[in-house]
């Protein structure tokens with residue numbers, strides 16, 4: 279039976295209570311006496327925290343999670359509420375009773391394909407970071423732009439600003455990598471063993487930055503230069519995916535003040551090397567956000583255009599043909615789309631040779 283569509287007017291607008299009436303923390307603040315903590319390391323159920331209100335000379339507190347947190351994970355970068363012994367004395371153990379709402383969550387999945395169990399295995403890398411420092415060596419191991427592209431997608435998806443950090447500039451030039459990203463307003467720094475780090479220091483000042491990159495690209499070496507007392511272990515470069523990873527867990531380190539007056543000099547988070555950066559948690563549509571050089575073209579695409587190579591009238595082809603973006607970037611985007619759809623082997627894609635690799639075919 280056909281029903282006549284009724285006319286709507288303002289009276290039909292229902293005002294629902296807004297989301298703002300919900301508590302801002304994940305668990306209700308039952309512990310009014312809890313002190314603020316900032317998680318700097320996680321190791322087998324023990325959380326190392328500092329107390330932001332106590333300043334740089336305050337105690338380092340070891341804590342466990344209270345049962346009331348349920349299954350919610352606590353990660354490096356989390357701001358937490360602590361009760362119990364927060365003296366930092368040897369053997370003292372505090373309890374984490376709440377996790378503050380996170381301003382950002384950097385995630386990665388083991389693989390790209392959300393239809394497999396492996397693909398759904400999602401890891402929160404860090405919370406509350408506001409800058410993703412994508413560390414890529416210019417040689418040994420060679421740069422892989424496919425990996426950098428994935429990190430850019432993850433950064434834009436999480437609302438974290440990317441910074442490209444090209445290390446080992448003493449071994450190879452950055453021209454080819456920079457040429458590949460020429461259409462992007464992607465900030466970058468070049469690092470060599472003797473370079474001064476002033477430009478990087480000012481980009482890190484007052485922010486929470488997380489380093490990501492393959493094993494052996496020099497993340498911990500860089501952290502040791504930025505924070506001399508960090509004493510992060512540094513290892514020899516091994517074959518990606520096969521060798522030993524020198525760093526085994528994420529650790530946040532307080533940066534030294536850039537100027538004597540700086541209130542909060544910021545934090546740098548060293549992470550273990552990763553082989554690939556699975557993006558199963560990112561929707562096909564959001565993948566495009568990692569490609570700001572392509573996004574403008576898609577306004578001319580037909581409705582619901584999948585943007586794949588076989589899509590009829592996808593405007594991305596004409597955009598690239600007109601020289602408005604690099605064809606290698608479009609190919610990279612389409613490889614990610616295909617990998618997400620379960621086509622192709624994401625590991626093979628992860629091994630994609632970068633332009634700076636002399637063995638690139």
Ligand SMILES: Nc1nc2c(ncn2[C@@H]2O[C@H](COP(=O)(O)OP(=O)(O)OP(=O)(O)O)[C@@H](O)[C@H]2O)c(=O)[nH]1
Pocket residue numbers: 445446447448449469470471491492493494495496497498499500511512513514515522523524525526549550551552
């Ligand atoms: N030539 C050169 N070698 C560097 C540079 N930076 C780091 N290295 C070397 O690269 C190797 C790996 O450095 P690490 O700092 O351990 O690398 P990582 O990224 O922390 O590695 P994982 O902890 O395994 O993820 C070490 O032998 C460093 O001495 C650089 O700018 N130039």
Ligand SMILES: [Mg+2]
Pocket residue numbers: 497498499511512524525548549550551
């Ligand atoms: Mg390391």
